[in-house]
Amino acid sequence: MLSKEISFVWAEDLQGNIGYKGKLPWRLPNDLKFFKEVTSYKPIVMGRKTFESFPNLLPNRLHVVLTRNQQLKTLYRDNPQVIVYNSVEDIKKWMNKLQVPEVCIIGGAEIFDIFVDSVTKLYRTQVNHVFNGDTKMIPIDYDMFNLVLQINGKTDKKNIYPHTFQIFKKKEVNYTH
Structure with missing residues (x-):
């Protein structure tokens, strides 16, 4: 068990798709803004493919990459x-x-799967549409979480897909003997 808040941050469509050909299957600036608000000034942990999907390093975040690729370690060894x-x-x-x-x-998905037993908070953007996808979110047991906030995202010319931002916190477990 890890000793701090471990959060999952992701967006998924109505069928659980989170990626297609190494990218997000949709364009949704509101979700990118939400992601930035949630993750700024926090370490972000990801796999190599997620890391390589970024056009640049994200400002105000420590990028922590889990990979078997040794070259990546060499490439970024001098980058704080x-x-x-x-x-x-x-x-x-x-x-x-x-x-x-x-x-x-x-x-x-592989990185989410590694930490699923440690996660204490979920930040999910539900994109209310179905897209082509080749990567799905792992199953989450939502019975172990309370929905603490839900906000319907605003649709407009740049954000054409209806979407909902949700925050879940893991339920406290009371052990009584």
Whole structure:
């Protein structure tokens, strides 16, 4: 168990699709704004494919990449905005030592799966449309979470798909004997 808030941050369509050919299947500036608000000034943990899907490094965030690719570690060894880990054990040790209240896991599906037993908070954008997708979000047991906030996103010329922002917190477990 990790000692801080572990959050998942993602957007999915009505069929659970989160990616298509290494990119988001939709264009939704409101979701990008929400993602920025949630993740700014927090470490963001991702796999190599998610990392490589960014056009540039995201400002005001520490990028933590879990990959078996050794070249990535060499490429970013002198960049203080990127840390590359090659094992789950190493990244979990790093997370436990980290002096921040929250770490954001941002994908892809394999990375979400690694941390599903540790997640305490969910930031989900539900895109109310169906898209072509080749990557789905992992199953989440929503019975273990309370929905604490839900906001309908505004649709307009730039945000043509209806969408909803949701925040869930893990339910407290009371052990009584």
